[in-house]
Amino acid sequence: MAKIAYILLCHKDPEAIVKQAERLTAAGDYMAIHFDARAKPEAYKLIREALADNPNVTFSRKRIKCGWGAWSLVQATLYAVEAAVEEFPRATHFYMLSGDCMAIKTAEYAHHFLDSNDYDFIESFDFFESDWIKTGIKEERLTYRHYFNERTHKKLFYAAFNLQKRLGVSREIPHDIQVQIGSQWWCLRRRTVEWILEFTRTRKDVMRFFRTTWIPDETFFQTLVRHLVPETEVQARTLTFLMFTDYGMPVNFHNDHYDLLLSQDFLFARKISPEAVELKARLGRLYAAHDVDFQISNEGRSLYKFLSGKGRIGRRFAMRFWETESTLGRERELLIVVCKKWHVSKRILEQIRHVTNIPCIEYLFNEEGTPLPDLGGIQSSLEKRTRHRRALMRMLFEYYETDRLLVCMDPSNLDLLHDFFSDRSVTRMLHVECEFTDEYLIGHAHRVGLAGERTPQATLERLLPTIRNDIVHEADRIRDAGFARHYRVHQSDSPEENAGKFQDFLTIPPDQALRLAQTDHLFAD
Template sequence: MAKIAFLLLCHRDPAAIIRQAEGLTGAGDYVAIHFDARAPAAAFAQIVEGTRDNPNITVVRKRVKCGWGEWSLVRATLNTIDTALDTFPRATHFYMVSGDCRPIKSAEHAHAVLDARDTDYIESFDFFTSDWIKTGMKEDRLIYRHLVNERKNKTLFYGLLGLQRKLKLERKVPADIDVMIGSQWWCLRRATLEAICAFLRERPDVLRFFSTTWIPDETFFQTLVRHLVPRSEIDSRTLTFLMFTDYGMPATFYDDHYDLLLSQDFLFARKISPEAATLKEGLDTLWTSGRRDFPIAGDGRRLFTFLTQRGREGRRFAQRFWERESTLGRDRELVVIVCKKYHVAKRLAQSVRDHQIMPAVDYLFDEEATPMPDLGGIESTLAKRHRHRRALVRMLYRRMDTDALAICLDPVQFDLLQDFYADRAAIRTLLVDCDYDANYLEGHAARIGLIGDQTPRTTIDRLMPTVAQDFATESLRIREADLPHIHRIQQSAPPDANAAVLAEVFGVDAETAQALAETPFLFDD
C-alpha cells in the first residue's frame, strides 16, 4: 500500500504548519518540513518543538533562504528530499506541497490512486516547443546566467541580462539533456528520487547548469524525471488542483469553494486562503474521513475562467490589417439575427428562406457544422471564418448572387457585430429576446462544459444566477452600444408587435411580417 512522504515547503505561520503536518500524518503518512531560513529563529523552534512527539514528522535542519524564481527553491527541495529519504524508509511516494495546499480527497482515496498505477505524476512538456510559458522570457531562462532575483532587483537583473546579450554570452544546454517544463507540484516514486540523487552525484555539470537558470523549480525535476524514467511510467499531470488569474497569479480558494474543490479530479488544491478557516477545517477532516465516494464533475478551470473572464475567450481586440482594408460593399444589406437560443434564430432564418425574402445563413461564426457553400477553403474552420470575417461574408454575397443577406450570431460575438457596423454596408440587427427557465440555463452550462453529471447541486445553484445574468448582460451591451438600426422582438410580446418590428427589419409587407412572427413553434424549446 502507498505511503506518502509530503515534502512541505513553507515560510510562515508555524502554528498552522504544525496543524497541517499533524493532519497529513493522521492516516499514517509522513511529512518532512522545510521552513524558510529567512523566517525568525523563534518560529523555526516552535515548529521543532510542536512536532517533536510525532515520529511521522521530521524537520529539515539544513535550511535555505528561499526566493521566488531562484535556485534556492530547488536547493531547499533537494535538502527536504534527502531528509525524507533517510528518515522515512517505508515511504513509497513523495508529494510536494506548500503551506497553502490542502487535500481535497481522503487519504484512502489518495492511496488507492497511487496504488493503481506504478507512475510518477509530474507535468513534463518540452521547454522549447510547448506553449506552457504564456508570457515573459523563454529561451533566456536557460541560455543566460541569472545570479540575482528579478523581483528584488529588477534593474540589476535586466542589466546583467542585457549585458550578456550584448556580449553574446549564450551557453548551451548539456548535450544529452532535453529540457522539460511544468508545475512544481509533483508526486514522485521513491525509486525515481533515488535515481535523481544518484544522477546528480555523477553529473555536477547538470547541477551547475540549472543553478543559474531562471525559475528552475519549473524545469529541474521535470527534466530529470523525463531523462531517467521511461515515458510509459510518467503521467504528465499534476495531482494538485491550481488555477491562475488574468495576471498569472495563483487563484485563491475560500470557504464557499468546498464543493467545487471536492468535485475536481485531483488529490490536493492550492492556494487556500489563510482566512478560509472553515474550508481548511473541512478539508483537514476530509483527509482522515475514510471517504471513497467522490463524484467527479466538469473542468473547474473552465468554470473559473467563465466566472472571471466572461466574454474574453476567443475575443480579438484588434482587426487584421486586411480586414481594415476590406468591405462588404456600400450597396449591400446585412441583417444580423442575434439570439442566445440557437434553435429559435434558426427557425426564424428558415422562415426567411421559406418566404424567399433573402438568403439566410445560420450560426456561421459560432458553429463549425453550419452548412456553407464552397468558398475555396475559407469556410472550412471557425478559426478561418473569424480570421477573414468580412472577406467570408463578401464571398457569400457573390456566391449566392445577392445584395441582401441575413446571418445568425451569438450575442457573445459583440466585437464581430461592431466590426460589421464599421463597414460601409447597411447593417440592421434583430435582437431576439427569449425566456430562459432553469432547465435551459443548466443545459447551456452543461453544453459549454461548466457543469457535468456529477457537479454538486450547491455548485449548480450558485452558478445559475451568474449564467442568467451573463445572458442579460450580453443583450444589454448590444442595446446600449449606440449602434444604429437595432431592433428587438420578444418571446413575451404578442405576434402583432413582433410583426411590426420584423416588417421594418426585413423590409417586407405586413402579411409576410405576420407570417414570420407566427413561425410555428418559433420560441418553443
C-alpha cells in the same frame, strides 16, 4: 497500499505548519519539512518541538536560505527528499507541497487513486515548443548564467544578463537532455525519486547547468523525470489544483469554495487564503474521513475564467478589432438574426428559406462546424472568419451571387455588430428575445463547460443568477447601442405582433411574415 511522503517547503506560520503535519500524518502518511533558513529561529524551534514526538515527521538535514526563482528552492527540495527517502523506507510516493496547500480529498481516496494509477504525476512540456511561459525571458533562462536573484538584486541580475548578451557568451544545454517545463507541484513514485537522487550524484555537468538557470524549480525535476522515466509512465499533470489570474498571480480560495474544490479532479489545492478559517477546518476534517463519495465535475477553471472575465463591474475582455477592411458594398444588404438560443435562430432560418430566396448562414462566427463553401481557406477557422470578417462576407455575397444575405450571431458578438453596422452597406438586425428557465440555463452551463454532469446542485444554484444576469446584460448592451434598423421579437408577444417585426426586417409581404411568426413550436426548447 500507497504511503505518501509529503515534501513540504515552508517559511512562515509555524502553527499552521504543525497542524498541517499532524493532519496528514494522522492518516498514516509521512512528511519531510524544509523550513527556510531565512525564517526566525524561534519559529523553526516551535515546529521542531511541536512535532518532536511524531515518528512520521522528519526534517531536512540541512537548511538553506531560499529565494524565489533561484536554485536554492530546488536544493531545499532535494534536501527534504533525501531525508524522506532515508527516514521512510515504506513511502511509495513523494508529494511536493507548500504551506498554502490543503487536501481536497480524503486520505482513503488519495491512496486508492495512487494505487490505481501507477504513474509519475508532473507537468512536463517541451521548454522550447510549448507556450507554458507567457511573459518574460524564455530561452535566456537556460542559455545565460544567472548568478543573481531578479527579485532581490534586479540591477545586478540585468547587468549580468546584458553583459553576457553583449559579449555573446551564451552556453549550450547538456546534449543528452531535453529541457521540460511545468508546475513544481508534483507527485513521484519512490523508484523515480531514487533515480533522480542517483542522477544528481553522477551527472555533475547537469547539476552545474541547472544551478545557474533562472527559475529552475519549473524545469529541474520536470526534465529529469522525462529523462529517466519511460514516457508511458508519466502523466503530464499536477495533482494539485491551482489557478492563476490574468496578472499571473495565484488565485486564493475562500470559505465558500468548499464544494467547488471537492468536485475537482485533484488531491490538493493551493492557495488557501489565510483568512479562510472555516474552509481550513472543513478540509482538515476531510482528510481523515472515510467512505466519502466525491462527485467529480472538474469545472473549476472554466468557472473561474467565466466569472473573472466579467471584470470589476461585471464585464471584461470584449473582443477588439485590430484591423479594418473595405466596405461590403453600398448596394448590398446584410441581415443579422441575433439570438442566445441558437436552436431558435436555426428554426427561424429554416422557415425563412421556405418563404424567401435569401441565402441563410447559421452561426458562422460562433460555431466551427457551420457549413460554408470553400472560399480559399478564409472560412477554415473561427479565428480567420472573425479576423477577416468583411472579406469573408464579401466573398459570401459573391459566391451566392446575391445582394441580400442573412447570418446568425450570438448576442455576445457586440463588436461584430458595431463593425457591420458601421459599414456602408445596409445592415438590419432582428433580435429574438427568448425566456430562460433554470433548466435551460443549467443545460447551457453544461454545454459551454461551466458545469459538468456531477456539478453539485449548490454550485449550480450560485451560478444561475450570474448566467441569467449575463444574458440580460448582453441584451441591454445591444439596446443601448442604438443600432438603426433594429427589430425585436419576443417569445411572450403574440404571432401577430411578431409578424410585423418579421415583415419590417425582411421587407416581405404580411402573409409571409405571419407564416414565419406562426411557426409551430418556434420558441420551444
